[in-house]
Amino acid sequence: MPTSSETRPFVSGPVLVWTGFTAMCLGMFMAILDVQVVATSLPTIQSALEISPDQMSWIQTAYLIAEVVAIPLTGFLTRFLTMRWLFVSSLTLFVIASAGCAASSSLGSLVLWRVLQGFSGGTLIPSVFSAVFILFPKERQALATTIAGVLAVLAPTVGPVVGGWMTETYSWHWLFLINVLPGILAALVAGRSLPRQGIEVSELRHLDGVSLVLMAISLAALELALKEAPKSGWTSPYPAALLGVFGVCGMGFVWRCTHRARPLVDLDNFRDRNFLAGSILSFILGIGLFGSVYLMPVFLAFVRGHNAFEIGMTMLITGIAQLLTAPIAVAMEKRLDARLLSAAGFTLFAIGIGMSAFQDPRSDYDAMFWPQVVRGVAIMFCLLPPTRLALGTLPVDKVPDASGLFNLMRNLGGAIGIALIDTIIYSRAEPLGRTLLERLQAGDTDVAAFIGVPLEAMAEHKDGLDETTMALLEPLLRAAATVQAINEAWMVVAMLTACALLCLPLAQRVGPAE
Structure with a gap:
């Protein structure tokens, strides 16, 4: 991949480049954070705007659809607007849409602003990852990727804390208003610091x-x-x-x-073996990353009864482990083959996900501590090496399109993973509940212990459980069945994450990032 100043016309002074890139990372962080903080506070928004329960999901769905459509357009928009103006205009629109969301007084207006917010936010993530390989020489790419990667996976982790605290302390409007001042600042800094190029209006003639x-x-x-x-x-x-x-x-x-x-989108990038392998890894990371971030709040909210802020405080363990591991990941990225690091990362990530597949209805912070540590340590090795594998050997002019596809694969993996998890929970909870009931009625003490039925109560009902007792036990049985279904979902996600190892032989060796 070319790295000289002659073949990198975009590169300006290093201080300005890092300043502009930092502003881009801030914008990306806000876009990812926005999805999570809103998700944790949907009931509050529903109550405030008097939205019917069957319509509430459109607040998130509108954003996600617009985002997933925008992501693969990043290459075309970069060629048309240039990287600088694409980021500045996208972030400006994101800020305006955020203010519009806060000012909304009905579901219709909120959904409209969420569409604009999702479309503008969707281009920010791939723009940042393409900037890594456009702005920086090879020896700086590992550090730049780490900064972007830490913020990209930290946002979903801290989202519940921020969303819960903002809603409880102020009002739901601040879920959107918090984007305004940082967004304006990031847009101004990026407009001043990022390399300047002329807009290519001729690209519009080639728009399909x-x-x-x-x-x-x-x-x-x-x-x-x-x-x-x-x-x-x-x-x-x-x-x-x-x-x-x-x-x-x-x-x-x-x-x-x-x-x-x-x-419109250069699909020929998939002919490159390393890009194809990296994109598959990105898809699988989406399943594991979005799946684990989704399963933990489901368990903590519906089984343990925690609120958004309490859920966020529990999930901070992953973010802390990730931050502590980031410098180690950067150092290893500079010395080891990307395939080896990817294999180690996905193996560890699959183990960390699988460790959560043995929860019971009383599991809480302590039981979730070490699985989160393992996953937090693994995440950076699942993100940095596959990013270098996919984008690090491509010509500079192919990177914007490739970055859009690479990030689209992760989002699609997350959407499919969450749909799979929901399918398991919806379809398996009822039959698992019937099985638990049958074993409980048969006097199975292991099942009684799992559900939380005192052994003394079992001893008092050796001849079977009467209707009054069953009515008292119904909530415990329902929670236990939900836990077993969630455990099955954890195990399926762990097995799918381990499948990442199967695609690594497809990739060719990519040397250290030094």
């Missing part, structure tokens, strides 16, 4: 509108299908129709992108 429509429809249909299928069933008419739309429009989009001289 048909590809854009096909891509937007296919990705939106997929997101909606993944949202609906776990509850209504994957073969029910609505999700099945959405998946059909995704398949037809998706194939049309791929065909156009592979048969045009100037495609």
Whole structure:
């Protein structure tokens, strides 16, 4: 990959470059954080705006659909607006949309602003990761990737703390208003510090509108299908129709992108073995990362009864372990093969996820401590080496498109992983509850201990449990069945995460980042 100043016309003074990159990382952090802080406070927003329960999910769905459509457009938008103006304009729109969300007085206006917020926020993440390989020489890329990576995975971890504290201390409006001042500051600093280039208006003549429509429809249909299928069933008419739309429009989009001289998204990047392997790793990381960040609040809220702030304080362990490991990850990135580090990272991450598959209804902070430590240590080794593997050997002009695809794979992995988790919980909780009940009625003391039934109570009902006792035990049985379903979901996610090792032989060796 070229690194000289002659082949890197974008690079300016190092202080300005790092200042601009830091501003970009701040904008990316805000966009990722926004999803989580809003998710933890949806009941408060629902009550304030008098939104019906069946419509509330659109607050998040609108954002996620717009985000997933914007991510692969990063390459085209970078060529058109340049990296500097894409970031500044996206962050400015994100700030305006955030203020609009805070000022909303109805679901309709809030969803509209969330669409704008999601679209503008969606371009910030891949812009940052492409900037790593456009702005910095090879010896600085590991550090830059670490800074971006730490913030990218720290935001979901601290989100519940920030969201819970803001809602309880102030009001739901501040979930959006906290973006305004940092966003303005980051946009001003980035506009001053990032390398300057002229906008390429000629790129608009090459915009393939048909590809854009096909891509937007296919990705939106997929997101909606993944949202609906776990509850209504994957073969029910609505999700099945959405998946059909995704398949037809998706194939049309791929065909156009592979048969045009100037495609909307350069899918030829997947012909590069290292990019393909890195993208698969990014997809699997999305399953494990988003899945674990989703499963912990589900358990802590619905089984343990914790509020958003308490959940966030428990989940901070992952973030602390991640921050402490980051300098070690940078040092090892500079000395070892990316494939070896990826193998170690995903193995450790799968173990950390699997450690959470043995919880009982009384599990809490202590039981979750070490699994979180293991996952926190592993995360940076699951992010930094695959990023270098995917983007570190590509020509500079291919990096923006490739970064969009690389980050899209992680988001799609997360969406599919969460849909899989919901499917397991919805479909398995009831049969697991029946099995627990049968074993409890048969006098199984192990099941009684798992559920939380005192052994003395079991001894008093040797001949079977009467209706009054069963009514008292029903909440315990329901919680225990939910825990077992969650445990099964943890184990499935752990096994899928371990599958990352299967794609590593596909990649060619990428030397140390020094």
